[in-house]
Amino acid sequence: IKPCNLTGWWENDLGSKMQVFEVGKDGTFSGQYHTAVSSTKKPIQPSPVTGSQHLDEDGQCTFGFTVNWKKFSDSTAVFVGQCFNGDDGKEVLHTSWLLREKVDSELDDWKATRTGHNTFTRAG
Numbered sequence: 001i002k003p004c005n006l007t008g009w010w011e012n013d014l015g016s017k018m019q020v021f022e023v024g025k026d027g028t029f030s031g032q033y034h035t036a037v038s039s040t041k042k043p044i045q046p047s048p049v050t051g052s053q054h055l056d057e058d059g060q061c062t063f064g065f066t067v068n069w070k071k072f073s074d075s076t077a078v079f080v081g082q083c084f085n086g087d088d089g090k091e092v093l094h095t096s097w098l099l100r101e102k103v104d105s106e107l108d109d110w111k112a113t114r115t116g117h118n119t120f121t122r123a124g
């Protein structure tokens with residue numbers, strides 16, 4: 001089984017793309033996230049990714065990463081998930097995410113976090 005390594009280009013079910021640069025010996029990585037969707041009016045820009053993965057031999061590692069929507073939204077997303085090696089040899093990442101937008105008042109804190117899930121496959 002191919003060991004798990006997230007380096008490369010991924011695409012999710014929303015059409016967002018993520019490029020993971022090389023993964024360090026300690027499993028940490030950085031990259032760029034090109035979201036296909038946003039709930040801001042500002043133009044979407046590639047945003048920095050930082051994360052860490054397990055270096056399992058069995059190719060089915062767990063990982064987490066954070067996206068800081070630097071330029072176009074005062075918000076942050078964290079993704080957590082696992083890589084699966086399909087029987088067809090294709091890798092798939094099943095993830096859940098929390099998206100935290102900045103709110104101006106503590107009274108609005110209750111409505112500031114959204115959650116969801118995304119599946120990623122290797123971009124063509």
Ligand SMILES: O=C(CCCC[C@@H]1SC[C@@H]2NC(=O)N[C@@H]21)Nc1ccc([N+](=O)[O-])cc1
Binds near residue numbers: 040073116
């Ligand atoms: O719009 C944004 C920034 C972009 C978020 C993209 C999300 S991350 C989880 C999901 N998977 C993806 O590939 N893309 C989406 N931030 C934002 C702006 C406004 C508000 N708001 O509540 O107003 C909340 C978040």
